[in-house]
Amino acid sequence: MTRVAVIGTGAVGATVAAWLISDPTLDVMLCARTPFETLRVETPAGVLESRPRLLTDPAAAAPVDWALVVTKAYDAVGAQAWLDRLVGEGTRVAVLQNGVEHRARFPAIAAERLVPVIVDIPAERSAPGIVVQRRTGGMIVPAGGSGEGFAALFANGPIDVRTTGDWTTAAWRKLAVNCAGAVNALTLKPAGIAADEEVAELMRGLVRECIAVGRAVGADLPDTLADEVVAGYRAGPADSINSIHADRLAGRPTEADARNGVIARLGAAHGIDAPLNRMADVLIRAA
Ligand SMILES: NC(=O)C1=CN([C@@H]2O[C@H](COP(=O)(O)OP(=O)(O)OC[C@H]3O[C@@H](n4cnc5c(N)ncnc54)[C@H](OP(=O)(O)O)[C@@H]3O)[C@@H](O)[C@H]2O)C=CC1
Numbered sequence: 325m326t327r328v329a330v331i332g333t334g335a336v337g338a339t340v341a342a343w344l345i346s347d348p349t350l351d352v353m354l355c356a357r358t359p360f361e362t363l364r365v366e367t368p369a370g371v372l373e374s375r376p377r378l379l380t381d382p383a384a385a386a387p388v389d390w391a392l393v394v395t396k397a398y399d400a401v402g403a404q405a406w407l408d409r410l411v412g413e414g415t416r417v418a419v420l421q422n423g424v425e426h427r428a429r430f431p432a433i434a435a436e437r438l439v440p441v442i443v444d445i446p447a448e449r450s451a452p453g454i455v456v457q458r459r460t461g462g463m464i465v466p467a468g469g470s471g472e473g474f475a476a477l478f479a480n481g482p483i484d485v486r487t488t489g490d491w492t493t494a495a496w497r498k499l500a501v502n503c504a505g506a507v508n509a510l511t512l513k514p515a516g517i518a519a520d521e522e523v524a525e526l527m528r529g530l531v532r533e534c535i536a537v538g539r540a541v542g543a544d545l546p547d548t549l550a551d552e553v554v555a556g557y558r559a560g561p562a563d564s565i566n567s568i569h570a571d572r573l574a575g576r577p578t579e580a581d582a583r584n585g586v587i588a589r590l591g592a593a594h595g596i597d598a599p600l601n602r603m604a605d606v607l608i609r610a611a
């Protein structure tokens with residue numbers, strides 16, 4: 325049996341864990357900060373409920389075949405404490421997070437063992453272990469042996485895992501969606517706020533900066549992406565809450581640096597100014 329550890333059991337971690345647990349060919353262990361007994365995920369295909377095996381102390385963990393990091397980007401140090409115990413010879417580490425710096429967050433993990441995962445699975449957590457998965461969604465990983473291995477973990481479930489030969493472009497496309505979500509974190513209003521044309525124009529501005537910086541680091545991004553992002557927000561459920569908005573509602577730290585600050589930081593390194601993203605980063609962190 326393939327041994328899988330899921331580090332972080334919030335909105336996405338709980339969703340992914342519930343699907344993995346439903347596959348009898350996998351041996352799944354949850355590595356949680358806040359323990360719970362029942363994992364209950366309302367998925368588009370019905371409710372998945374289980375009583376998972378769960379650890380709360382990294383010292384109790386032993387090496388596995390796959391360690392999936394599904395904490396927020398700002399909890400990388402805590403996740404690394406688990407990896408120190410979970411990674412043995414042959415272990416592969418998948419980082420399921422937003423942003424474009426998956427590898428940089430885990431410098432102790434050898435590049436060939438680490439699979440950076442772009443996640444498009446909208447999910448919201450209401451209590452420890454209790455999650456609603458809004459859409460089946462999917463994930464994108466780099467083409468190659470480890471990427472295919474990661475995709476194989478989900479082969480018996482509905483979550484679509486694709487490989488790409490151009491991960492940089494895929495990651496910056498996702499960053500374009502996420503940087504625009506700053507308007508939700510700032511206004512504390514769900515996705516429907518994109519219907520307001522003045523707000524939509526700010527979202528396009530955030531994305532245009534993302535396009536310029538993304539191109540400078542090698543991503544192949546079309547000018548139409550800004551309109552596509554706004555159209556995507558308008559097409560989805562008006563009441564859906566993105567993860568940075570959820571962080572603000574819960575009083576947690578936010579991923580403002582990973583989603584907006586990064587555009588200003590990398591932009592500065594390439595001589596490109598990104599004032600809207602810099603402002604979003606500063607204001608969300610200050611709020
Ligand atoms: N939610 C969404 O719809 C989407 C989120 N993403 C991205 O996925 C990643 C995860 O987001 P999301 O699931 O929303 O985040 P959540 O805040 O819902 O969950 C993060 C989880 O990590 C846990 N955690 C933090 N530190 C540790 C630690 N040291 N050991 C064990 N667990 C720890 C938290 O514990 P505790 O339970 O104590 O809080 C929490 O359960 C982020 O990068 C996000 O941007 C991507 C696409 C969609």
Ligand SMILES: CC(C)(CO)C(=O)C(=O)O
Pocket residue numbers: 422443444445446447501502565566567568
């Ligand atoms: C785009 C979205 C809403 C879902 O994939 C997301 O990435 C998030 O909530 O952080």
